[in-house]
Amino acid sequence: MANSAGSRKRARQAIKRRARTVALRSMVRTYIKKVHAAMEAGSYDDAQAAFTKAQPYIDKMVNKGILHKNAAARTKSRLNAKVFALKG
Numbered sequence: 001m002a003n004s005a006g007s008r009k010r011a012r013q014a015i016k017r018r019a020r021t022v023a024l025r026s027m028v029r030t031y032i033k034k035v036h037a038a039m040e041a042g043s044y045d046d047a048q049a050a051f052t053k054a055q056p057y058i059d060k061m062v063n064k065g066i067l068h069k070n071a072a073a074r075t076k077s078r079l080n081a082k083v084f085a086l087k088g
Contacts, residue, residue, distance in 0.1 A: 021066055028054075028061050035079050044086040051083050 002008040031054035038047035058076055061067040067075075 024061060024064065024066055028057050028067070031057050032075065032079065035083070039082055039086060042086065044083070047083045047086055051079055054079070 002011045031050070035047060035050040035054055038050045041047075055076060058067065058072045062069045062072045
């Protein structure tokens with residue numbers, strides 16, 4: 001356990017930050033799952049709408065430091081390619 005007052009405060013802050021990070025990461029994963037569910041249903045319009053809704057949240061996670069920018073770019077690229085494949 002932390003002994004000094006500063007390290008106790010750091011431990012409290014880490015717990016709060018961790019809870020927020022876990023919640024935000026879960027939210028993004030939920031948006032990605034919604035895109036996958038729409039693709040499974042075979043509906044291009046629904047998949048496109050879900051992807052359009054998920055994109056800004058993925059970008060926000062990069063700005064908050066929860067996702068790496070290349071991981072976010074890769075995720076968006078793969079989702080976009082799969083959604084576009086439904087159209088054809």
